[in-house]
Amino acid sequence: MTTIPRSTRRRVLKALGAAGTAAVAGCASAPGSTEQESAASETPTEPAMNQPQEPDVDRIAADPTDIPDPIDRSSPKTVEVEMTTTEVVAEVEPGVTYTYMTFENQIPGPMIRVRQGDxxxxxxxxxxxxxxxxxxDLHAVRGPGGGAEASMVSPGETAEFRxxxxxxxxxxxxxxxxxxxxxxxxGMFGAILVEPPEGLPEVDHEFYFGQxxxxxxxxxxxxxHHDFSIDAMKAEDPTYVLMNGEKYxxxxxxxxxxxxxxxDTARVFMATGGPNLQSNFHPIGSVWDEVWPQGGLGSEPNRNxxxxxxxxxxxxxxxLSFDVPGGVKLVDHALSRVARKGMMAVIAAEGEAQPDIFDPEP
Incomplete structure (x- = not known):
């Protein structure tokens, strides 16, 4: 068997990750020496790409059905959440690899589910x-950096906070x-759901996605192998726009x-990591029955x-509800991102035709 050469992950990534070229408001500073900070302040040289790399993992896309169960208790408790950050090579699409950064080897990172007061x-x-x-940094935290300052860890280290x-x-x-x-x-983003004390309305299914x-x-x-391009990011000109980390x-x-x-009915949880583009989230073949904009649960949802x-x-x-059989495509309605850059997921409804609602052959 021919061994595919694997270049080091440390190339330009080490310089970029160790510290920033400028302080970003609300972001924690990385620990490290003056030498590290100096190296990181240099504009990285983008290495030649197309040197094949063997993936470290078979799949980076999170399973959209892998969600914690709804909260079924009436009082708060202490919830233990443990996560490991990883840097792994995986396929964006067949034949194309990238060095992802993740929480727990998946994009989006694992969904956290707690109750208000926990x-x-x-x-x-x-x-x-x-x-x-x-x-x-969790947007559910009232505290410096959303926990970022308390959780800064170098390779091999562990940090805790409450x-x-x-x-x-x-x-x-x-x-x-x-x-x-x-x-x-x-790839380093995910979602935390804080349920209100009364919980959420019952649905038949729940799904979790991240763009x-x-x-x-x-x-x-x-x-x-595609390396990260700081120039493309500065220009906000992405190569791919992805749902759950991989093309389609x-x-x-x-x-x-x-x-x-x-x-059936379903509840969809969706996080937009960005870092730059707004998602225009649309279910092709349906509408959102209810939407809680910005994930806010303090007001009534928008409907239809x-x-x-x-x-x-x-x-x-x-x-959303599934009144007829067929696939409902979840897309960003900036449609070049769907057709050219990989941004789509599908939920498939199975069952008897409903010609009184939709008849493809009248």
Whole structure:
């Protein structure tokens, strides 16, 4: 068997991740020496791409059905949450690899689910094989940096902090070291749901998705290993715009589309990591029955919404119903991102035709 050469992850990534070229408001500074900070302040040289790399993991796309169960208790408790940050090579699409940064080897990172009033004991470990410091900023935290300052960890280190979930809603979390845009673009974001004390209305299914952009040294579909491009990110010109980290991952031609039955209802949790582009979230073949903009649960939802904006660094929670069989495509309605850059997921409804609602052959 021919061994595919694997270049080091440390190339330009180490310099970019160690500290920022300028302080970013609200972002924690990385620990390290003056020498590290000096190296990181240099403009990186983008290496030649297209040298094949063997993936470290078979899949980076999170399973949209892998969600904690709804809260079924009536009093608050302390919830233990442990996550490990990783830097791994994986395929964006067949034949194209990228060095992702993740929480728990998946994009988006694992969904956290707690109740308003709960205390969360958060433990963050930076895998010893990594080359950069990482941390976590949760928008559900009242505290410096959303926890970023308390959780800054170098490779091989672990940090802990506690916070009380004082307000309900669906909130993003993300890495917030200097050069946070690079870390988030590479996959370091997820969502935390803080349920109100009365819980959420019952639905038949729940799904979890996350949108972000990749800025790389190659064109979309160009085979080989794509390195991060700081110039493309500065220009906000992404190579890929992705749902769950890979091109068309959650579709029948990817890892498969999750299925529901005709007549079912579903709740969709969606986080837009960005770091730059707003999502224009639309279910092709349906509408959102209810939308809680920005994931806010403090007011009544909007109803019968065709397309809802999900700002970078924010979330939305929405419901939809499946009245007829067929696939409902979840897209960003900036449609070049769908047709050219990989941004789509599918939920497949199975069951009997409903010609009184939709008849394709009258």
């Amino acid at each position: 205390t969360v004991h958060m433990t963050i470990t930076n895998d010893e094989s990594n080359s950069m410091p990482h941390n976590i 916070f009380k979930a004082t307000y309900p809603g669906l909130f993003i979390y993300h890495c917030a070291v200097p050069n946070l845009d690079y870390h988030i673009s590479s 972000h952009e990749l800025y790389t040294t190659g064109e979309a579909g160009e085979e080989g 991952a959650i579709t029948p031609d990817g890892y498969g589309a999750p299925t529901v039955d005709v007549g 919404v065709q397309t809802t904006p999900v700002l970078p660094g924010s979330c939305t929670m929405a419901t």
